Amino acid sequence: MNTREQLAGVLVFDSSALQKQPNLPTEFVWPHKDLVGNQDELEEPLIDLDGFLKGDEVETAHAAELLRVACLHHGFFQVTNHGIDSSLIRAAYQEIDTIFKLPLDKKLSVRRQPGGVCGYSGAHADRYSSKLPWKETFSFEYNGNHSHPVVVDYFKHFLGEHFQPTGWVYQRYCEEMRRLSLVIFELLAVSLRVDRYYYKEFFEDGSSIMRCNNYPPCNNSGLTLGTGPHCDPTSLTILHQDEVGGLEVFANNKWQAIRPRSDAFVVNIGDTFMALSNGKYKSCLHRAVVNRERERRSLVFFVCPKEDKVVRPPQDLVCIEGPRKYPDFTWSDLLDFTQNHYRADVATFQSFIKWLPSSKTI
Numbered sequence: 001m002n003t004r005e006q007l008a009g010v011l012v013f014d015s016s017a018l019q020k021q022p023n024l025p026t027e028f029v030w031p032h033k034d035l036v037g038n039q040d041e042l043e044e045p046l047i048d049l050d051g052f053l054k055g056d057e058v059e060t061a062h063a064a065e066l067l068r069v070a071c072l073h074h075g076f077f078q079v080t081n082h083g084i085d086s087s088l089i090r091a092a093y094q095e096i097d098t099i100f101k102l103p104l105d106k107k108l109s110v111r112r113q114p115g116g117v118c119g120y121s122g123a124h125a126d127r128y129s130s131k132l133p134w135k136e137t138f139s140f141e142y143n144g145n146h147s148h149p150v151v152v153d154y155f156k157h158f159l160g161e162h163f164q165p166t167g168w169v170y171q172r173y174c175e176e177m178r179r180l181s182l183v184i185f186e187l188l189a190v191s192l193r194v195d196r197y198y199y200k201e202f203f204e205d206g207s208s209i210m211r212c213n214n215y216p217p218c219n220n221s222g223l224t225l226g227t228g229p230h231c232d233p234t235s236l237t238i239l240h241q242d243e244v245g246g247l248e249v250f251a252n253n254k255w256q257a258i259r260p261r262s263d264a265f266v267v268n269i270g271d272t273f274m275a276l277s278n279g280k281y282k283s284c285l286h287r288a289v290v291n292r293e294r295e296r297r298s299l300v301f302f303v304c305p306k307e308d309k310v311v312r313p314p315q316d317l318v319c320i321e322g323p324r325k326y327p328d329f330t331w332s333d334l335l336d337f338t339q340n341h342y343r344a345d346v347a348t349f350q351s352f353i354k355w356l357p358s359s360k361t362i
């Protein structure tokens, strides 16, 4: 099957074949406004979790203040001394290669189904016909249920028994991501001066989406994007990028590159947490660029609340900050919106709020 051979009318993303073509197919060309170059690096703030994890109240207050300034401004920060073993991160990257080096027909046999998030996607070519992202993704769900290794089951069921070891690496990785997310939610509550356990309890029974991103090199890297400008509709994103670099955040009114740090996790506020902060904290606008020489990979953990739980900010925040900014909604509705009605971009949440009344009432 060649690159442009149709699979039921869908372009098949075979980057090595695409690279041999003289020009970038028009489906991958992005508008100039999305391609504007970055101007410098955004490093701050680097939040050291060590003091907070040890229960040091002075260090906790300091970390919470750094968090507050960042989340009021652009919704992006990085955490170090997070307690996650570097060998687990290394193993997760090794397994990314295992997945994306599979033969194309094997990857397509576990492709994402319409309306769903889980499975393989090549440039989202089955979903969109323009502004295709130059990437492959593999996504699966994690529900935090320790009694049942759902991630292991997913890999065994869809990729085969011999993928059990891969499943265990991501099972362990997701368990660590969930643990880190609950630490961050507690710190976010402290920074917002609300009940310290409000968000931690809100997400205790949540589910999450784990996504492996693979960005092949692209000869025309200046005309396309790995992931277009967007705010994550989810609550909190905990991302690790490899040493290649490509993640950019829109802050201080310009695109700023995030230099890879193997010892840090990048964390950004998503639309759902913006609503949980009654609009006080910003949902972070970001994108991923590609390059001509090197393949780039990222591990992305999207934290979500239980699907049918009503998303509303804590009462003491509304009392302090004034009237509710957004209506009640559920993550299930917002996920449905992004998977079946709207391509997530820089304006997802505003479009969702307008769509909500016409779709259903709580």
Ligand SMILES: C=C1C[C@]23C[C@H]1CC[C@H]2[C@]1(C)CCC[C@@](C)(C(=O)O)[C@H]1[C@@H]3C(=O)O
Pocket: 124, 133, 209, 227, 228, 230, 231, 232, 233, 234, 302, 335, 338, 339, 343, 344, 345
């Ligand atoms: C709920 C989700 C939809 C996306 C994956 C998660 C959170 C981020 C979203 C996404 C990455 C935003 C940019 C567009 C998108 C289509 C993509 O490039 O993958 C989005 C994801 C998706 O709809 O699959």
Ligand SMILES: O=C(O)CCC(=O)C(=O)O
Pocket: 211, 213, 227, 232, 239, 241, 246, 247, 248, 286, 287, 288, 297, 298, 300
């Ligand atoms: O790969 C990256 O650096 C960013 C990916 C991203 O923003 C996403 O998958 O939502």
Ligand SMILES: [Fe+2]
Pocket: 230, 231, 232, 237, 286
């Ligand atoms: Fe994102």
